[in-house]
Amino acid sequence: MTMLVTVQSARAEEINGHLNIHTMEKLIKAQGETIERMELKLTNLEESIGHVNRGRRQAESVGFTAVLDHEEAVHTGNMVKFNKILYNAGNMYNPITGIATIPTNGVYLFSFSIEEWETPELSCRLKVDGVQKVGAVIVPNHHSDQAGNTAVLHLTKGQSVWVESTEGTVYGESGFYGTSFTGVLLY
The missing domain is CATH 2.60.120.40 (Jelly Rolls)
Known part of the structure; x- marks a missing residue:
C-alpha cells in the first residue's frame, strides 16, 4: 500500500516527464521496504514448510x-x-x-x-x-x-x-x- 501511494504521489510530482531527485529517492526507499517485507514473509513460509516436513519425517520414524x-x-x-x-x-x-x-x-x-x-x-x-x-x-x-x-x-x-x-x-x-x-x- 505504501508503494502505491508513493507511486501516485510521484506521478503528481512529475514535471515535464521527469521525476525530481527527492521523489526518486522515496520510490527507491519504498521499493526496498517492500522487498524486505516480501523476503521476511518468504523466510517465514520456508521455515513453516520445514517444520511440517520434519514433523512428517519424525512421525514415520517413531512408532x-x-x-x-x-x-x-x-x-x-x-x-x-x-x-x-x-x-x-x-x-x-x-x-x-x-x-x-x-x-x-x-x-x-x-x-x-x-x-x-x-x-x-x-x-x-x-x-x-x-x-x-x-x-x-x-x-x-x-x-x-x-x-x-x-x-x-x-x-x-x-x-x-x-x-x-x-x-x-x-x-x-x-x-x-x-x-x-x-x-x-x-x-
Whole structure:
C-alpha cells in the first residue's frame, strides 16, 4: 500500500516527464521496504514448510505395535507385557517391561485392545507416568470378547506409557493377535 501511494504521489510530482531527485529517492526507499517485507514473509513460509516436513519425517520414524501371543494371567495394578513386536521404529516400546518411553516431545496416538474370556470382568487402563488417560472394560460372559480404547496425547521426552489391568487372564494367540498395544508420533 505504501508503494502505491508513493507511486501516485510521484506521478503528481512529475514535471515535464521527469521525476525530481527527492521523489526518486522515496520510490527507491519504498521499493526496498517492500522487498524486505516480501523476503521476511518468504523466510517465514520456508521455515513453516520445514517444520511440517520434519514433523512428517519424525512421525514415520517413531512408532510401535506389540501384541500378546499367548494366554497370560494378570494381576491388579500390573502392566500388560505385549511380548511380540510387530513394528518398533525408534525402539519406543520395551517388551520386557511393557513400557513405551517417549523419545521426543510431540503429539502421539496410543491404542490398545484386550481379548479375554475366562474372567467375569477385566478392566484395562492406558496410563502415562501412572496417571490413567483412558480405560476399557470386558465382561465376556463365557465367550471371547474384546475391548480397547484410543487416545491422542501431547507428551514430553522421557514420559512412560503402558497398559495396566485388573486381576484376570488376558488372551493372546500366535497368528491371531487380539491383544495389542500401538503408539505413534503424529507430529
